[in-house]
Amino acid sequence: MSKLSLKITAIVLFSTANFFHAQLFKTKDRMDNLEGVDDAKLSYGFFLNANQYDYKIVLDPKYGINGNKNLVQSKTSASFGAGLIGKARLNDNFDLRLEPGLQFVERELTFDTQSNDQFAAGTPTNQPFTPLALTDADRIRKVKSTYLDIPLLLEFHGDRWYNSRPYAAVGVNYSVNLQSNSASADDNQQGIFRSTTTNFGYTAELGIQFYFSRFKLTPAFRGTFFTNNEVVADNPGTPPYWAAAISTMQTRAFMFVLKFE
Structure with a gap:
């Protein structure tokens, strides 16, 4: 790297550090940013997030496990979401938040279940069937979901420290899967994986609120866990x-959220 590049990099880093220091930390004769903003009874904003959704799966002991081998595997992938924020102030330390958003999700299920041919004659829980030679298309189901996720969160926050404030929040979720295929007459034999449309869960979140001169920025980590069988x-x-x-299948999600208020 040339001496000029090193000088430019040093200037950029120095300027960025000064900007954040000036915005977030009190200096002599300067007031806190957005004083009184948290005293409003109602406020609003929006958020963007990166997400990683997965399934917590409990396998059927007959059809989902062969000896010591689990026959179904779940693979997750990273995606994104966005939504709105509505906040109601309860008192100096508690807020109630409603944060509806859309989460775009894709997961992959692998069914290594060819060994279930042994039940072709029928069982008390399954009719007789003609065994199929499973192809790669039969073994893999790419499950695309679009969740309208509506968490209601109770937020507890500490006192402001200069222009920052930590908080923790817990709450419940109502979530609608707009791509559940639950009403489809076709099923996995036609390549359609079906799951429930309406889901319920709970959420926990940790973050820090940063007060700038014109807005409040909140980076946070959130975990969401469905409680119903999908x-x-x-x-x-x-x-x-x-x-x-599969006996039970429940979504669990981890998100990095950026909130703007």
């Missing part, structure tokens, strides 16, 4: 390669 059974007569192998 599996929709395959149609009668469908071989037990797919939904029958």
Whole structure:
């Protein structure tokens, strides 16, 4: 790296550090940013987030496990979401927040269930079926979901320290999967993985609020955990390669959130 590049980098870093110091920390004869903003009874904003959704899966002991081998695996991928913020002030330390948002999600389920051919003659829980030679398309289901997620959070925050304030929040979630396929007449035998449309869960969140001269920026980490079983059974007569192998399936999500108020 040339001497000129080093000088430019040093100037940029120095200027950035000075900017954040000037914005966030009190200096002599300067008032705090956005004084009184937290005294408003109602306020609003918006958020952006990166997310990582996964399934917590409990397998059926007959169709989902063969010896010591789990026959179904879940693979997650990173995605994003966005939403709105509505805040009601309760007192100096507690706020009530409603933060509806859309979360765009894609997960992958792998069904290594060819060994279920052994149940082709039928069982008390499954009709007789003609075994299929499972292809890669049969084994893998890419599950795309769009969640309208509506968490109601009770936030507890400490006192401001210069232009920052830590907080913790807990709450409940109502979530609608707009791509659940729950009403589809087709099932996994036609390549359609179905899950529940309406879901419930709980959320926990930790973050720090930073007060700038014109807005409040909040980076936070959030975990959301569904409490209902999202599996929709395959149609009668469908071989037990797919939904029958799963007893319960529940979403769990981890997010990095940026809030602007």
